[in-house]
Amino acid sequence: MAKTFKLEIIIPEKVVYSDSVQSISADGTEGSFGVLADHAPLITELKTSILTVNDANNRTIQFALDRGFLEVMANNVVVLSDACVKEGEVNVEKARAEKDAAERTLSGGGSAEEKEKAQSILGRANTWLKLANK
Amino acid sequence: MLSTREIKQRIRSITSIKQITRAMEMVAASRLKKVESRVLASRAFTEKMHSVLSHLVSSLESTHPWFAEKEQAVPVIKVILITADKGLCGAYNNNIIQKVVKFIKEKTGKEIKLTLIGKKGNLYFSKGRYASLVEKYIPESVEKLGYGHVQALAGQLIKEYERNEFGELHIFFTKFHTVMQSFSTSMRLLPIDKGAFESKEKKTRGEYIFEPSAEQIIGNLFPKFVETRLYQCILESLTSEYAARRVAMIAATDNAGEMIEELTSSYNKARQSAITKELLEVVSGAEALVR
Numbered sequence: 536m537a538k539t540f541k542l543e544i545i546i547p548e549k550v551v552y553s554d555s556v557q558s559i560s561a562d563g564t565e566g567s568f569g570v571l572a573d574h575a576p577l578i579t580e581l582k583t584s585i586l587t588v589n590d591a592n593n594r595t596i597q598f599a600l601d602r603g604f605l606e607v608m609a610n611n612v613v614v615l616s617d618a619c620v621k622e623g624e625v626n627v628e629k630a631r632a633e634k635d636a637a638e639r640t641l642s643g644g645g646s647a648e649e650k651e652k653a654q655s656i657l658g659r660a661n662t663w664l665k666l667a668n669k
Numbered sequence: 670m671l672s673t674r675e676i677k678q679r680i681r682s683i684t685s686i687k688q689i690t691r692a693m694e695m696v697a698a699s700r701l702k703k704v705e706s707r708v709l710a711s712r713a714f715t716e717k718m719h720s721v722l723s724h725l726v727s728s729l730e731s732t733h734p735w736f737a738e739k740e741q742a743v744p745v746i747k748v749i750l751i752t753a754d755k756g757l758c759g760a761y762n763n764n765i766i767q768k769v770v771k772f773i774k775e776k777t778g779k780e781i782k783l784t785l786i787g788k789k790g791n792l793y794f795s796k797g798r799y800a801s802l803v804e805k806y807i808p809e810s811v812e813k814l815g816y817g818h819v820q821a822l823a824g825q826l827i828k829e830y831e832r833n834e835f836g837e838l839h840i841f842f843t844k845f846h847t848v849m850q851s852f853s854t855s856m857r858l859l860p861i862d863k864g865a866f867e868s869k870e871k872k873t874r875g876e877y878i879f880e881p882s883a884e885q886i887i888g889n890l891f892p893k894f895v896e897t898r899l900y901q902c903i904l905e906s907l908t909s910e911y912a913a914r915r916v917a918m919i920a921a922t923d924n925a926g927e928m929i930e931e932l933t934s935s936y937n938k939a940r941q942s943a944i945t946k947e948l949l950e951v952v953s954g955a956e957a958l959v960r
Binding site: 543545546547548549550563564565575576577578579580604606608613615617 | 710711720724725820879881883886893901
């Protein structure tokens with residue numbers, strides 16, 4: 536069996552995932568990367584994206600992240616994110632509604648701040664939907 | 670001495686009070702359970718973020734503007750106070766309010782601006798001598814404040830801080846320890862206390878790979894950190910509030926029980942003495958007839 540390491544995905548409301556895994560692949564702000572056991576210490580930022588995990592039993596689990604930070608330290612990987620859902624747990628209706636609302640804000644007139652916020656909500660909703668429609 | 674009728678009425682009203690306090694105790698207990706799991710989860714998040722930050726800080730060469738003390742240049746102190754929306758929770762509200770009052774008295778010469786979360790704090794500060802210090806009151810109930818609200822509040826505070834509108838940010842909240850024990854305390858959110866991140870993990874210096882640069886990550890991570898800390902303080906306070914209310918209601922229920930016992934015994938005494946009195950009257954009446 537391949538060597539495993541510990542992965543924790545934590546959001547402010549709860550611990551989403553905490554288990555031994557074989558590998559993960561994530562989308563950093565500087566590009567995609569993968570982590571295997573015995574990876575060098577690393578701290579990086581993550582984009583709003585899908586994180587793919589290969590767990591100890593070689594099953595693939597996907598998570599949608601709303602930005603975040605990832606730290607690798609001595610075979611402990613910590614992912615801190617604003618929001619995160621596991622595949623199969625996406626609230627499609629809510630994501631659609633959020634997407635529609637964000638798109639309306641973007642097409643309508645509004646302050647740059649509002650648009651920026653809508654843009655980030657849109658990004659999140661799109662990622663959520665992408666995970667749901669896989 | 671009260672008549673038996675009056676005592677009976679009292680017993681009845683205290684019994685119904687006891688029922689109410691017992692119900693409130695149970696409500697507080699169930700809410701406490703719910704919010705307790707949230708506070709533990711958010712503690713995990715804050716702790717992890719703290720450890721990531723301390724790794725980052727120990728590998729930074731220069732001091733970051735987030736650490737710079739600017740109290741001298743900008744003599745404005747912002748204070749966030751978290752209280753409950755309702756009373757009936759023992760000394761919970763009063764303790765934390767008194768802490769703030771003490772703080773205000775200590776910081777003479779500085780301008781203090783209060784941001785209030787929770788109705789009770791607003792009731793205390795919006796009238797009287799400190800009314801001019803209140804800058805903002807957040808009308809949402811503490812219970813319903815989600816991470817989104819906190820994000821908005823923290824975002825605004827951070828922007829104001831970057832524009833040098835205030836020099837320090839303190840938060841007054843009640844830290845949850847156990848159901849019987851919580852501590853009303855305060856913490857400085859901004860500028861961030863560099864000491865808290867140092868010394869622990871010195872040896873990691875230079876070992877990390879940073880993508881993008883450490884400075885850039887820190888610039889994005891610190892606002893997040895302030896946000897999560899604020900969120901956590903709110904949850905801690907909310908948990909303490911339910912715990913305090915539960916304890917207060919248990920005490921009230923116990924007291925009501927004791928009172929009912931006392932009243933029942935004085936009811937019995939009153940009844941007995943009434944019977945004795947009547948008997949005496951009958952006997953002495955009969956004796957008078959015999960003569």
